[in-house]
Amino acid sequence: MKSPRSISVAVLAASACATASLSFVPDGLSQPNKAGNGTVPPDLQVIDDVLEALQVMQESYFQPWLGTWPTSIDWTAAVMGSHISGALQSLSQLLASLRSSEPRDYQVKENLVATYFTQLVGYYFGQDAFAIRNEAFDDILWVVLGWLDTIQFIDLHTALHYQAGGSQTGIASNQQIPRMLVNQSWHGNLWMSAFAHRARIFWELANKGWDEKLCGGGMTWNPRLEPYKNAITNELFISASIAMYLYFPGDDNASPFADDTTAGMENETPTTTGWKPHDSRYLDAAMRTYAWLKRSGYNNPLSNNTRCDVPNGMLYTYNQGVILSGQLGLFKVTGNTSYLFDGHRLIQDVIAATGYDIKTNRPVDDISSLPPGRIPYWHGLGRAGILEDVCDVRGDCSQDSHTFKGIYFHHLTAFCAPLELVSDLAPAIEERAFRQVKEAHTQACKTYVGWIRHNAMAALLTRDAEGKFGMWWTVGLLNLTMDTLDIQEGDLGPEDPTAVDYRNGDVPDDPRWGNPGKALIPPNNGLREEGGQKPLIKRSNVDWDPNNRGRGRTVETQGGGLAVLRALWEISRHGRS
Ligand SMILES: *[C@@H]1O[C@H](CO)[C@@H](O)[C@H](O)[C@H]1NC(C)=O
Ligand SMILES: *[C@@H]1O[C@H](CO)[C@@H](O)[C@H](O)[C@H]1NC(C)=O
Ligand SMILES: *[C@@H]1O[C@H](CO)[C@@H](O)[C@H](O)[C@H]1NC(C)=O
Ligand SMILES: *[C@@H]1O[C@H](CO)[C@@H](O)[C@H](O)[C@H]1NC(C)=O
Ligand SMILES: *[C@@H]1O[C@H](CO)[C@@H](O)[C@H](O)[C@H]1NC(C)=O
Numbered sequence: 001m002k003s004p005r006s007i008s009v010a011v012l013a014a015s016a017c018a019t020a021s022l023s024f025v026p027d028g029l030s031q032p033n034k035a036g037n038g039t040v041p042p043d044l045q046v047i048d049d050v051l052e053a054l055q056v057m058q059e060s061y062f063q064p065w066l067g068t069w070p071t072s073i074d075w076t077a078a079v080m081g082s083h084i085s086g087a088l089q090s091l092s093q094l095l096a097s098l099r100s101s102e103p104r105d106y107q108v109k110e111n112l113v114a115t116y117f118t119q120l121v122g123y124y125f126g127q128d129a130f131a132i133r134n135e136a137f138d139d140i141l142w143v144v145l146g147w148l149d150t151i152q153f154i155d156l157h158t159a160l161h162y163q164a165g166g167s168q169t170g171i172a173s174n175q176q177i178p179r180m181l182v183n184q185s186w187h188g189n190l191w192m193s194a195f196a197h198r199a200r201i202f203w204e205l206a207n208k209g210w211d212e213k214l215c216g217g218g219m220t221w222n223p224r225l226e227p228y229k230n231a232i233t234n235e236l237f238i239s240a241s242i243a244m245y246l247y248f249p250g251d252d253n254a255s256p257f258a259d260d261t262t263a264g265m266e267n268e269t270p271t272t273t274g275w276k277p278h279d280s281r282y283l284d285a286a287m288r289t290y291a292w293l294k295r296s297g298y299n300n301p302l303s304n305n306t307r308c309d310v311p312n313g314m315l316y317t318y319n320q321g322v323i324l325s326g327q328l329g330l331f332k333v334t335g336n337t338s339y340l341f342d343g344h345r346l347i348q349d350v351i352a353a354t355g356y357d358i359k360t361n362r363p364v365d366d367i368s369s370l371p372p373g374r375i376p377y378w379h380g381l382g383r384a385g386i387l388e389d390v391c392d393v394r395g396d397c398s399q400d401s402h403t404f405k406g407i408y409f410h411h412l413t414a415f416c417a418p419l420e421l422v423s424d425l426a427p428a429i430e431e432r433a434f435r436q437v438k439e440a441h442t443q444a445c446k447t448y449v450g451w452i453r454h455n456a457m458a459a460l461l462t463r464d465a466e467g468k469f470g471m472w473w474t475v476g477l478l479n480l481t482m483d484t485l486d487i488q489e490g491d492l493g494p495e496d497p498t499a500v501d502y503r504n505g506d507v508p509d510d511p512r513w514g515n516p517g518k519a520l521i522p523p524n525n526g527l528r529e530e531g532g533q534k535p536l537i538k539r540s541n542v543d544w545d546p547n548n549r550g551r552g553r554t555v556e557t558q559g560g561g562l563a564v565l566r567a568l569w570e571i572s573r574h575g576r577s
Contacts, residue, residue, distance in 0.1 A: 022337070022436050024344035024444035026359075046569045047094060049460060053562040054087045054116070056467040061555035062119055067126025069555045073533055074132045076403045076556050078142035079410075081123055083559045083566075085149035086410055088116055089156055090566055096160040113157065120150055121191055129198065136221055137209035140202050141236035147199040148243040154188045154195075155247070162186040197253045200275055203244050206237060207285065217292040231293070235322040238289045239411070242329030245282035246422065251275045278425060286330060290339075293323075315381055316401070317389050320350045321408035324415035332422050335429040337437055343415055344444050350408075351451050354382030361450040367477065373484030376474070378493040384474055385451065386458050390492055392472040395549030399533040402471055402551060406560035409567040412452075416445035416571045442574065449572045456568040459561050462547050469561030470547025471554075481544040 057080075061069045068077055095109045124147075132139055162185055209219045211229075219233040252274040327343035330336070348358065355377065357364050363385035367376045375393060376384040387405055391397035419438040421429060461476030463469055470476075480486075547553065 022440045024340060024440050025447055026348065046456070046565060046572070047090075049456075050087065050090065050562065050565045050569050052467055053469065053558065053565055054084070057555065057558040057562055058084075058116065058119060060466065060468065061558060064119065064122055067122035067124075071534055072555050073399055074128055074135060075139040075142045076399060076559075077123070077127065078132075078139075078146040079403050079407060080555060080559050081120060081127075081146040082142075082149045082410055083406060083562050084116055084120055085146070085153045086413065086566055087562060088113065088120075088153045090569060091116075092153065092157040092160055117153075117188055124191070124194060124198070127198075129202075132202075133205060136233075137206050137219055138221060138230075138233045138236055140206045141233070141240045143202045144199050144206065144240040145236065145243065147195040147202075148240070148247050150195050151192065151199070151247050151249065154186070154192055158186045158189060192249060193251065193253065196249050196251045197255075199244065199248060200251045203240060203282070206240070209233065209237070210285070210289075215296065217288070218296060219289065229296075231319045232316075232322060234289055234293045235319065235326065238286050238293070239322055239326035239329070241282045241286035241289065242326050242333070245278060245280075245286065245333065246329055246425075248275075248277055248279075248282070250277045283333060286326060287334075290326065290330060294342075315390075316404055317381060317387055318404040318407040320346060320381065321411040324411040328415045328417065328419075332420060333425045335421060335426050335434075340437070340441060344441075347412065347415070347448060350381055350387070351448065353380040354385050354387050354451075355379035356382075356385035356451050356454065358447050358451060363454070370478070371486075373480050373486035375478065375480070375485075375487065375491055378491060380493060382474070384477055385454050386474040386477065387455055388472065388474055392474070393487060393491060395472070395546060397471055397550055399551065399554070399556060402554050402556035403559065405473070406556070406563035409452075409455075409560070409563040412448075413563070413567045413570050416441075416448070416567075416574065418442070418574050445571055445574065449568070452564070452568045452571060456564045459564050463561070464545070464547075464553065468553040469557050470545070471551075471557045471560070472547055473564075475546050480546070482546055482549075483544065485546055 061071060061080075063070050069080055072080060091113060095113070098105075098109075127143070129143070132143055206219075209221075211218065211220050214220075215229055218229045219237045221230045221233045254274070324343050324346070327339040330339040351358055355364050356362070363376075364379075365376050365384060367384050370376065378388075382388040387408065389397060389401050389404055391401050419441045421434065455473060458473040458476035459469055462471075462473055543549075547557075
C-alpha cells in the first residue's frame, strides 16, 4: 500500500517573477475592499448548508444498488463524483479541526465520511466505462478529472487523519493491541490503484483527440464532428493533464481497457512495467494545450480568429471555469505567475459579466424597483450579480446545461485554494517572492467572496420544501411566479449572430459542425440523440415556481447548489489566514 504523498512548499533560491507591487486585482482594489467581507469569519451556517445539500443530493438521487445517480447521464454523473469528492475534502478538513477524544464523536465522523466515500466506490462500478469510452473527448475527460478529485480526497484524508505511526484514537500507541491494527493506512487507499488506473486509461483515450491537421493544434471535441474544436474540450485537457501530472500516483495495471474485467487473469501479457507518477508527458500536454488555447482566440469569442474557421460566440458558464484549476496547477509546477494573472482576469471578467461590481461589492443594477414579473438587465453571463446560462430564463435548459454552474464553482474553489508550489516538481523559487505571490493570490480571492456569497444566497432561496436546488438562481432574489413572469425581447441582450446554443438547441447545417458527407451526426437533432439525455419530464403549467419548468430540479442542479455553497465555505475560510 502506498504511503501518503505529501506536498510541501518550495522555498529555495532562484528566479521568480514577482515584484514588490504584485497584485491580481484591478487598480483601486489592491487592498481587499472594505465592503469585501472576505475578512468576516466564515459563517458556520454555511457548512451546515453544504452538508445538507450533500445529504439531499445523495438521499434523493443516488441509488446504492445501481452505484450511480440513475437520472444522470454518463458525463454528468462523472461531474457529480467530482462534487462528492470535493465535499469530502471539505468534510475531512472540518473534522480535522474538530478533534475530540470522545469515542462516540469518532464513530459519527467515521460514519459520515464512509457514507459518502463508499458511494463513490459504488460509483466506480456503476460508471458505464465501456460506453463513455466511445463518447466524445470531453465526456472522457470528465472521468479523468472525477477520479483525480477522488484521489486528492484520499491523499488529504489520509494525511490529516491516518498518518503512519499516529492515530487519533490512540490505538497505535497502545502496546496491548494486535500488531495488525497498528499503522493501518486509511481503508480508502485500497481503491487508489483502481481509480488511478481508470484515470490513466481515460487520459490516454482523450490524448488521441489532439490534432495538428486543423486549426494549428488543439483537441477535437468529438471524433464524429471532425473539424469542430471547442473551448471546453481544450480546457478539460489542460486541467486533466496537469492534474495527472500532480496527483496521478502511478499505475502498475497494464490491462488494456477492453480487458479491464479480466485484469489479473493469467493470459494477460503486460506490455510495460507500469506508469510512473509525475510523467512529463502530462505536463507537456497541459502546457502545449494552454498555449494553443491562448493563441486561438477563445478568450474573445467575437474576435476574428485566423487559425480556426469561425468561432461560435455562444457563452456557457462552465467554459469560464474548467480552465481555472488548470491554471492553478500550471502555476504550482512552473512558478509562472502569468497563469495566475490569466485566471484572475477571467474570474473578474465573469463577475463583471453577471452585473456585479467587486469594487463596491454589490450588483450594479438596483432590482428593488423592478415592476412585478420583470427580470433584471442581462450582462452577458448573468444578471443582478447572479451567474446564469442563457437557457435559465427560458426554462429550457438541457441536462448538459443543468450541470454548468456547479462546474464553474467547483473549479473556482480549486483555483482559490491556498497557494503551494510542489517542491520536487517546481523550479526553485525564492521564498520572499513566493510569499508575495501567495499573498496577492489570497487577497484577490478574498475580493470574490462577496460575489460568491451573493450567488450562494440566491441559490439557497431556490430550494424547495425537500431542500432541492433549482437551476435559475436569480429567481431567488426576485418576487415573481409563473403567473407574473414577464419575459420581453432583449432580456437576453443583443443577439450574437455567431452564437449557436448547441448544448440546448439544434446544430445548424453548416460546415463548422461537420465536413459535408463526413460528419456522422446529422444536423438538427443528432446532438440530442448523441448526448443521450434523459427525456424531459412534463410538468404542470399551473406550477407557480419558474424552477419547475423544463427538467425541473435534478441531481445536476443539486450539484450546482452544493458547489456554490462549498465555494463560499472554502474561499471565505482561506481568506481568513
Ligand atoms: C458582511 O456580511 C455580513 C453578513 O452577510 C453583514 O452582516 C455585514 O454587514 C457585511 N459587512 C460589510 C462591511 O459589508
Ligand atoms: C508503526 O510505524 C512507526 C513509525 O513509522 C514504526 O516506528 C513502528 O515500528 C510501526 N509499528 C509496527 C507494529 O509496524
Ligand atoms: C471579422 O472579419 C469580418 C470579415 O472579414 C469583418 O466584417 C468583421 O468586422 C471582423 N470582426 C472583428 C471583430 O474584427
Ligand atoms: C509564462 O507562461 C506564459 C504563458 O501563459 C508564457 O507566454 C511565458 O513565456 C511564460 N514565462 C516564462 C518565464 O516561462
Ligand atoms: C410581489 O409581487 C406581487 C404582485 O405580483 C405584489 O402584490 C407584492 O406586493 C410583491 N411583493 C413585494 C415584497 O414586492
